[in-house]
Amino acid sequence: MLHLILKRTALAIPSLIGVVIVTFLLTRALPGDPAAYFAGPAASKEAIEQIRVALGIDQPLIVQFGRYVGDLARGDLGNSLSTGLPVATEIRTRLPASAELTILGLLVSILIAVPLGIFAATNPGSILDHTCRILTTAGVSLPVFFTGLILVYFFYYQLGIAPAPLGRLDIFFSPPPRVTGFFLIDSLIARDGEVFLASLKQLILPAATLAIFSLAPIARMTRASMLAVLGSEFVRTARASGLSPGTVIVTYAFRNAMLPVVTTLGMVFSFLLGANVLVEKVFAWPGIGSFAVEALIASDFAPVQGFVLTMAVMYVVLNLLIDILYGLIDPRVRIEA
Amino acid sequence: MKRRQFLKSLSAAGAASALPLPAVWSSANAQSRQETLLVVTEYAPNNFDIHGVGTNRPGYEVSWNCYDRLMTHGEKTLPDGTKSYDRDKFVPELAEAWDLKPNSVTFKLRKNAKFHDGTPITAKDVKWSFDRAVTVGGFPTFQMKAGSLEKPEQFVVVDDSTFRVDFIRPDKLTMPDLAVIVPGVYNSELIKKHATEKDPWGLEYTKVNTAGGGAYKVMRWQAGSELVYERFDDWKSGPLPKIKRVIWRTVPSAGNRRALIERGDADISFDMPNKDFAELKAAGKVAVVTNLIGNGIGYIGMNVKKPPFDNVKVRQAVAYAIPYQKIMDAVLFGLAGPMYGAKPGDPLQTAWPQPHAYTTDLAKAKQLLTEAGYPNGFETTLSFDLGFGVVNEPLCILVQESLGQIGIKVSINKIPGANWRGELLKKEMPLISNFFSGWLDYPEYFFFWCYHGQNAVFNTMSYQDKEMDAMIDAARAAAAANDTAAYDKNVQGFVKKAFDEVPRIPLFQPTLSAAMQKNISGYRYWFHRQLDYRTIEKT
Numbered sequence: 001m002l003h004l005i006l007k008r009t010a011l012a013i014p015s016l017i018g019v020v021i022v023t024f025l026l027t028r029a030l031p032g033d034p035a036a037y038f039a040g041p042a043a044s045k046e047a048i049e050q051i052r053v054a055l056g057i058d059q060p061l062i063v064q065f066g067r068y069v070g071d072l073a074r075g076d077l078g079n080s081l082s083t084g085l086p087v088a089t090e091i092r093t094r095l096p097a098s099a100e101l102t103i104l105g106l107l108v109s110i111l112i113a114v115p116l117g118i119f120a121a122t123n124p125g126s127i128l129d130h131t132c133r134i135l136t137t138a139g140v141s142l143p144v145f146f147t148g149l150i151l152v153y154f155f156y157y158q159l160g161i162a163p164a165p166l167g168r169l170d171i172f173f174s175p176p177p178r179v180t181g182f183f184l185i186d187s188l189i190a191r192d193g194e195v196f197l198a199s200l201k202q203l204i205l206p207a208a209t210l211a212i213f214s215l216a217p218i219a220r221m222t223r224a225s226m227l228a229v230l231g232s233e234f235v236r237t238a239r240a241s242g243l244s245p246g247t248v249i250v251t252y253a254f255r256n257a258m259l260p261v262v263t264t265l266g267m268v269f270s271f272l273l274g275a276n277v278l279v280e281k282v283f284a285w286p287g288i289g290s291f292a293v294e295a296l297i298a299s300d301f302a303p304v305q306g307f308v309l310t311m312a313v314m315y316v317v318l319n320l321l322i323d324i325l326y327g328l329i330d331p332r333v334r335i336e337a
Numbered sequence: 338m339k340r341r342q343f344l345k346s347l348s349a350a351g352a353a354s355a356l357p358l359p360a361v362w363s364s365a366n367a368q369s370r371q372e373t374l375l376v377v378t379e380y381a382p383n384n385f386d387i388h389g390v391g392t393n394r395p396g397y398e399v400s401w402n403c404y405d406r407l408m409t410h411g412e413k414t415l416p417d418g419t420k421s422y423d424r425d426k427f428v429p430e431l432a433e434a435w436d437l438k439p440n441s442v443t444f445k446l447r448k449n450a451k452f453h454d455g456t457p458i459t460a461k462d463v464k465w466s467f468d469r470a471v472t473v474g475g476f477p478t479f480q481m482k483a484g485s486l487e488k489p490e491q492f493v494v495v496d497d498s499t500f501r502v503d504f505i506r507p508d509k510l511t512m513p514d515l516a517v518i519v520p521g522v523y524n525s526e527l528i529k530k531h532a533t534e535k536d537p538w539g540l541e542y543t544k545v546n547t548a549g550g551g552a553y554k555v556m557r558w559q560a561g562s563e564l565v566y567e568r569f570d571d572w573k574s575g576p577l578p579k580i581k582r583v584i585w586r587t588v589p590s591a592g593n594r595r596a597l598i599e600r601g602d603a604d605i606s607f608d609m610p611n612k613d614f615a616e617l618k619a620a621g622k623v624a625v626v627t628n629l630i631g632n633g634i635g636y637i638g639m640n641v642k643k644p645p646f647d648n649v650k651v652r653q654a655v656a657y658a659i660p661y662q663k664i665m666d667a668v669l670f671g672l673a674g675p676m677y678g679a680k681p682g683d684p685l686q687t688a689w690p691q692p693h694a695y696t697t698d699l700a701k702a703k704q705l706l707t708e709a710g711y712p713n714g715f716e717t718t719l720s721f722d723l724g725f726g727v728v729n730e731p732l733c734i735l736v737q738e739s740l741g742q743i744g745i746k747v748s749i750n751k752i753p754g755a756n757w758r759g760e761l762l763k764k765e766m767p768l769i770s771n772f773f774s775g776w777l778d779y780p781e782y783f784f785f786w787c788y789h790g791q792n793a794v795f796n797t798m799s800y801q802d803k804e805m806d807a808m809i810d811a812a813r814a815a816a817a818a819n820d821t822a823a824y825d826k827n828v829q830g831f832v833k834k835a836f837d838e839v840p841r842i843p844l845f846q847p848t849l850s851a852a853m854q855k856n857i858s859g860y861r862y863w864f865h866r867q868l869d870y871r872t873i874e875k876t
Contacts, residue, residue, distance in 0.1 A: 036759035045762060047475050051390060056564070081391055083560040084383045084544050090560065150591060157596045165593050167562050171584050185455060238721045274749030284588040285563035297724075297754060 012280055019312040020072070020305075024065055027301040031254040034299045038081050055081075057301075068305070077309075078302030082295055087306040089292060095310065097183025098280070098287035102272050104184075104203055105210025106265070113215045114261070117222025121230060121248060132223070136216035144275045148209040148282035155205060163201045168282045173198050206283045214268045221264040225257040228307055232256075258329050266322040278287060294325060340359075344560040348790035367704045371875060372581035372859075377594050379608040381587040382445045386543035387518050388469060388477045397518050398867035399537075402566065403519030405574045406461065407432040407444050407500075412861060415511025419626050420872075421862040424778050427512065430574045431458065431522055431550070433502075439507065446498040447787040450573045452524040452550040460500040466527035467492045467502075469538045477519045483777065484514020501736050506585040507817035513727065513777050518865055552578050552871050556674035562587050565871070579859075579874045598623055598852045602876065605853045605860075605868070610727045614850040615670035627850040628862035629674045630781050633774030635728070636676075636692050637719075637736065638797045638841040640767045645717070652839045657702035660739045664844060668731045674846035677680045685836075689780035690846050703743045714744020732844075736770070764792075764799050770849065771797055776864045780828050781812040788835055798840035805834055 021318030035052040052058045056067065071078060077087035113136075120129040139147075155162035163170055170184055176186040176195050183199035230253050231236060238246075238252045288307060295303035351367075371589035374377035385403065389396070411426035432444035450458040468489040470477045481487065485508040489491045493501040498682070504511060523543070542548070547555045552572045557565040578820040588594045598606035599622060609617075618625040637659065639646035646652055651842040656786075679692040706714065713789075719737060721729035737747040748766070752760055760766060773795050775782050786793050789809050790801040814829035849866050860870040 033756065033759040036756075037754075048442045048762070050474055054390065057849060082383050083381070084389075084391075085560050093559070149590070152593060152596065160600065164588050164597055164600070164749070166588065166591075166597070166602075167378075170585065172369075238740065282593065284586065284590070284593065286559060289590065291561060299756075312456060 004164045004323070004327070005320065008320050009316075012249040012320075015310075016316070018214070019309060021065075023305045023308040024068060025061075025303050028064075028272045030296075030299050032299075032302065034081060037298055044221060049243050077079070080291075080295060080303045080318070081300045083291070084208065084255060087302045090303065091288060091306055091310055093181070094286060094288040094291050097275070097285060098289060100182045100274055101206055101279070101285060102210065102269065102276055103201065103288065104216065105205040106269055108207055108211040109214045109218055109268070110265070112211065113218035114222050116215075116228055117219040120219070120247065121226035123292065124227065129223075131221055136219045139212040139214075140216035142211050143278070144209055145278040145282050147212055148206065148279050151205050151209055153281065162205050163198075165283045166200055166202075167286055168199060169195070170202065179329060201282075206279050207286060209273060209279050210272055210283075214272055217264050217268055218261065222257065222261050225260045226253060229257045231254045252321065253330070259326065262322060262325055262329065266318055269318060270289070273311065338344060339452060355734050369582070371565065372579070373521045374580045374870065374873060374875065375583045375591075375602070376583060376596055376605045376607065377588045378585065378604045378606075379587070379589060379591070381585075381669055382478050382564065383560075384544045385547050385555060387521070388473050388538070389540050390410055390475060390542050391685075392476070394867065397562070397865055399475075399547065399555065400521060400871055401518050401551075401863075401865060401867060403547040403555065404523065405431040405458075405551050406787055407446075407514050407520075408435065408515055408520055410516055415628070415862075419628055419862065420839065420860065420861065422864060424631070425512070427516060431463075433680050437512070439504075441503045442512070443499060443501045446500060446574055448498055450550060451537055451571055452527070453547065453569055454524065454527060455571075456524060456526060458522060458550050459497045459498070460494040462524050462525045463500045464489075464492045464494050466523040467520055469523065470519050474536055474649075478708055480517060480519045480776075481514065484508060484509065484780070486514060486520075501714045508707070508813075509816040510777055510779065512781060513779075517776050521549060521551075522723040523730075524550070531838070546727035546803060549644075550574075554584075572603060573683045578871045580870055582584060583870050586594065586659055586785070595852075598854070605851055605873075606858055607851055607868070609852065611670045611672045611848075611850070611852070614852065617852050618731065623852050624855050624857070625850055625852045627672055627848045630774050630849050630866065631778040631848050631864055632776075633772065633847055634676060634783075634843045635673075635772045635845050636771070636843050637856075638769045638771055640764065640798055641841075642764075642799045643767060645709070645715050648671045650705045651669065651711065654702045654743065655703035655740065655745070656693075656708065656839045656842045657698045657705065657744075658739050658743050659736050659842060659844065660697050661695075661844065662697065664732055668728055668735065669847075672848045674848070676845050685832050687780070687825045687828045689783055689828070689832065690843060691832065693839075693843060695836075695842070696724050696838075698738075698815045699868045706743055706745075711744070714746065716746040716748070716768050718766045719747045719770065720750040720760065720766045721752055722757040723751045724757060725772065726751070728847075731782075733770050735846060758794075760795055762794055764797070769797060774847075778864060779816070780832070781809055781816060784809045784831050784835070785813065787841070788831065800838075800840040800857050802834070802838075805831055808834070 012185050033054060035048045035057065038051060058065060075088065079307060080087050080090055083090060116132050120132045124127060152165050156165060169175060176183060176190045176192055179186050179189050184196060187196035187199060235253055238248045276287060279285065280287040280290040288310070292304060293309035320336055339574050357422070358743060363496050375422050378395065380393060380395050381477045382393065384392040384396045385399045386392060387397055387400040390716060398708055408427045409430045410422040410424065411428045412420055413423040414419050419619060431446060435442055435444045446458065446460060450872055452458055454589050470489060471481045471489060472478070481688045485504065487505060488698065492502045493503060493504060525546045528539035528542055532539040543559070552575070553566040553568050553570055556562060556567040568581045588597065589699070591609050591613065594606045594609055597603035614625055617623055619653055637655070638653065641647050648731035661675070664677060665671065665673060676690055676692050677695055679694045683695045706712065719733050721733050733749050737749060740747050773787060775786065784793040788796060788800055788805055790803070790806040791797060792801060808827045808831040812824055812831065849862065851860060853860060856876045857876070861869055861872050863869055
């Protein structure tokens with residue numbers, strides 16, 4: 001196991017180096033001029049030149065790159081011009097916000113999609129099977145910001161049962177003392193039920209938006225893989241041996257159908273991180289995605305580079321976790337590794 | 338798990354979920370709601386200090402509320418009943434009195450005024466702050482220069498509570514320039530403690546800390562999402578504000594900013610599209626205050642250095658082909674002042690902005706174009722800033738369609754906000770849609786930046802004309818000398834020339850709107866177009 005982890009981590013290093021080079025070049029290739037943008041409306045050519053020197057972007061690319069890599073080695077991701085804070089600080093405070101939302105969205109999605117997929121597979125062609133198909137197709141077809149706005153419109157604006165879309169906490173609550181950065185966990189650690197409930201309420205609509213978007217791939221994959229397994233011989237043998245349908249489906253069929261579902265989960269999680277950008281905009285969520293988009297609009301290089309790098313590291317870790325999970329689900333994978 | 342245990346845990350979970358559910362304003366907070374203001378806007382500040390590099394507009398708001406200036410503007414009621422700052426009336430802020438002489442002005446500071454940390458405010462701090470503003474470069478230095486405040490030697494400490502500004506030249510804009518956001522008074526001792534060799538003026542410290550003596554101080558800040566102000570109870574530079582706490586949340590989606598104000602959760606909602614403000618106004622559930630932006634004009638600019646717009650007849654043809662009324666109705670939803678429709682032959686006013694006499698007259702436009710030697714029109718590109726796409730995009734499409742009717746084929750070039758200023762500086766775009774407004778609300782100020790041959794970045798048309806320069810300079814001199822007759826003559830002169838030669842076609846005077854709950858009063862329009870919490874009250 002340890003050998004596998006080390007090997008996979010070593011394999012990730014070249015891709016990370018590639019990411020560092022590509023994001024650096026891509027941000028430099030952006031048409032915007034951060035100096036002109038941040039010099040303000042009244043800037044003269046000299047003032048812009050001063051800022052260009054202050055930012056170090058008057059240097060040749062290779063010198064800039066050297067400085068960037070040097071800073072990176074010291075863990076310094078640079079400063080964000082648009083929020084005025086170090087990028088590392090920004091990512092540290094914003095990543096938990098995005099992660100909390102994405103993970104909760106994914107959990108909700110799994111809790112709905114997996115049983116739905118199993119049910120659809122065990123009763124193919126039934127009304128529920130068709131309903132499942134319609135629901136998931138609709139969910140994946142609607143753009144996330146649209147689903148988000150519709151949910152806000154109905155549950156907040158029309159019905160008034162959801163809290164105002166004002167970010168992670170209602171304005172009269174202070175965030176719980178920071179331990180993990182996840183408000184749900186931190187408020188539990190602080191034994192503050194009110195803050196826990198308040199942050200849960202803020203999470204419901206955005207998490208539902210993400211869940212609706214990600215239902216389809218999980219439910220469809222569960223259904224397809226369950227169908228294949230249910231048709232195989234060992235399931236027929238189990239049934240013939242008189243095992244109860246519950247045991248057959250859960251213990252025998254589902255465990256074997258999980259492998260492709262877990263692969264899909266990894267993919268779904270990564271594209272949920274992407275979809276997050278829009279959801280964060282709609283719900284004023286102080287996450288990492290909205291931060292990166294704003295930086296991109298302002299040609300603010302450092303946050304964009306920091307964001308892409310963080311995402312790349314997360315993908316590597318995620319893929320590693322999935323590989324380990326494979327081994328736990330299916331012992332054959334471990335032997336091959 | 339036994340059945341009994343399971344049931345027990347279920348009821349425990351039930352009890353936990355029965356904890357009091359806090360509404361947006363729970364009853365326990367009813368008291369503080371009275372004294373707390375919830376403001377929602379599109380953008381958050383990136384720097385608390387207007388002296389910093391690249392401070393954005395929301396950052397100006399922090400500077401305005403957290404730092405005091407020597408003097409500020411009084412208030413006046415506009416004809417439509419809304420309140421505005423009074424351009425011509427200065428009232429004491431940190432200075433309790435001043436003595437204006439031809440070559441200098443001497444301020445007497447309040448003796449009991451203190452910074453947020455309790456240090457008394459002295460003339461030494463004022464000088465340090467002004468020295469900082471004229472030295473750090475960039476926007477603050479530029480703005481100080483606009484009022485002929487250029488060198489540290491101009492700022493003199495007479496004694497602890499007396500401060501003098503020496504003039505380097507007579508300039509009517511010096512006094513108004515002392516009441517804009519930039520010349521705030523900073524806590525020099527506190528900032529010096531945080532200054533470094535690389536950063537002698539402590540800009541890194543004031544970026545995320547307020548080191549002033551203004552009516553509010555920043556209590557909590559989460560970059561990009563929330564800023565909480567608390568009233569400085571020891572504030573002496575004016576009547577103590579009624580609002581104790583201001584919570585300022587950034588809500589990027591305009592639709593949600595509207596929902597929040599309509600549901601009654603937000604007290605004030607800023608930065609919404611005109612369409613939303615017009616609809617909110619019509620619905621009547623919340624109060625919408627709309628003010629014309631002083632000295633501001635949305636315009637179509639033409640590059641006079643290059644053909645075909647170097648020909649005055651082509652420019653006039655374009656001016657006759659703009660669908661003014663359509664832009665007013667379909668793009669701005671009526672929330673703007675028309676800059677067209679003056680009766681031909683009517684005397685010009687000395688006020689600025691004022692309407693011109695061009696109308697939408699395609700026959701005349703076509704004729705002028707033929708006279709100019711372009712009977713079949715030509716091709717050109719109309720560029721605009723995507724950052725203001727809500728207004729610019731439909732506006733440019735209307736212009737494109739209308740110019741197409743006289744044979745001018747226009748392709749539209751959308752430029753992302755980050756690139757816009759860089760493109761403006763190059764001065765190569767043939768045709769643009771843009772907006773300019775000056776803090777100091779005087780015609781000669783506008784013309785100095787937008788039409789003068791010095792060719793500042795705001796002179797987006799690269800218009801250079803000796804006669805124009807002479808009149809602008811003469812108007813500035815006349816203003817400084819209080820020579821009204823010469824001033825009026827020159828203002829009318831340069832306005833006439835600007836209209837006759839139309840390097841830029843004024844389209845509309847934009848407005849600033851804010852939607853607020855009906856129990857909010859005391860909102861005041863300011864030249865800086867940000868909120869001043871000091872006058873706001875909640876009942």
